[in-house]
Amino acid sequence: MSALSAAFWAIVAGLRLGMALRGHPLSLPLAALSFLAAVRLVRRRPPVREASLPRRLAAWGAALLPWGAGLFPGAPAPLPLRAAGEALQLLGVLLALWALLALGEAFGIAPADRGLAERGPYRRIRHPMYLGEAMAFAGWLLERPSLEGAGLLLAAVALAALRIRWEEEVLGEAYRAYAARVRWRMIPLVW
Structure with missing residues (x-):
């Protein structure tokens, strides 16, 4: 696989x-x-524990969901909004890239225990890759607004929240100690 x-x-x-x-x-x-x-x-490291097959499949679906936005491109937004969207996309992708570099051999699409990453952006928030992905998707939507795209973004954020919960369950006690040190899941001062 x-x-x-x-x-x-x-x-x-x-x-x-x-x-x-x-x-x-x-x-x-x-x-x-x-x-x-x-x-x-x-x-990557082999997993110590993995989520159930339905959860792994849902995680893959969530990872592929942003591709569906291309099926519903809205009309291009006015130039200032497009520029803001491009900037948000770039920041989101760079954050996700930084998170992926920091994850190292612990990376996976589906929830599994391959060890914790505690360096890079993981020192400040527990799920920076999901934040980066959401920022990039939101930036894309700013450039090409559509109701369908907004619905896909909301679905992607909801699925990311589920993936976060599943990952936290799979990681167990080590994760709880990490969560005590790094308070915020994705958005400092919010969640």
Whole structure:
């Protein structure tokens, strides 16, 4: 399964690199993120514990959900909103990339115990990758607003909250000690 997952993300990285070369500069950091995910899926620790199969499948569905937004692109927003959306996308992707680098061999798409990451952005918030993904998705929606896209964003955030809960359950006691040191799950001073 790891090899198949890695191949998928490597193909995505290639497609995003192609988009970057065709004049879509925001696709370059997305290509880097996808490529690093492919590498991490091949070079990672085996899980000590994993979530149930339905939860693992739901996690994969949640990871792929933002791709559905491309099916409902709204009309381009006015230039200031598009610029804000691009900035938010870039910040979100860079945060997710930083989180993925910090995760190292503990990375996975589905909830599993491969150890804790406590460096980089994980020193301040417990789930920075999900925050980065949500920021990037929200930025995309600012650029191309649509009701369907907003619905997908809400579904992605709700599924991220479920994934967080499932991950916290799988990680067990070590995670509870980490959570006592790092208070915020995704948004400092909020949650």
